[in-house]
Amino acid sequence: MNYDKYDISKDESSTIFNFISMGNKGNFTKVVAYTPTKNPSIYNLGFGDLKYDLPTKKYIIDDQVTNDNGDIRIVLATVAKTAYEFTTVNPHITAFLRGSDSRRTNTYKRAIMLNLEELSETFDIWGKNN
Template sequence: MNKPKYLCRSGKSLFVFKFTSKGSKGLVEKIIEYTATDSDNIYNLGFGDYDPLNDTMNDLTITDNGDSNKVLATVASTVYTFTDEYPSAMILFTGSTPARTRLYRMAITINLAEISQDFVIFGYSNDRNWEEFVVNKSYHAFLVTRRENEYTL
């Protein structure tokens, strides 16, 4: 995505990314983790504030640092990086709260034309089915895969 984003740090495997949010509340360490699921080639994307003392992620904290668009663009950039390394990967994500899931849906909607050039996006709907993403429809979770994979669910 061609949006301002933070520089991320990652190890060779690209399963963990860290960056620092800079805003009205100061410097806040963030972490993005890709975790394998029980399904082949499906990875859960986890994201939140990083606690270096405990080496843990908190995905319920509301940082309110005034840079949410830049933070979301940074998270999205790691999806590109991760799927460059693992092109058959499907990335599963949802918000830790309904409000965050709605925020992700709105971000997808705003950037859909750009995202759709490289990815196919699916939403898990209220009737418990995966479908290709529909603007203004509520979803419980999202799944993205590189367009060249063209999975159907």
């Protein structure tokens, strides 16, 4: 994707990625996590802000938050960058993506459609019509 991208850090298995969204409302730690589904050859791409959950005393990925930080193109290009990294290390795995609500799903769909030609050079992309 021909957009700026944030620098990312990742775990050894290239399944957890972190980066900092830097925009007009501050800096937010973002996490992209690829987690296995019931089918071991399909992983879910989860994405959101890193938050500390007091009741469980664990860090979680909050996929409901909206930062409106003014850097959505850079954030989505960075998420796409993680997909390239994940599939390079795990070429036998299929990544599955769906937004946590219809607005997010539509945002992801638009980003994919705007960059479909380039993304299709590397990925086989399937979608569902509602």
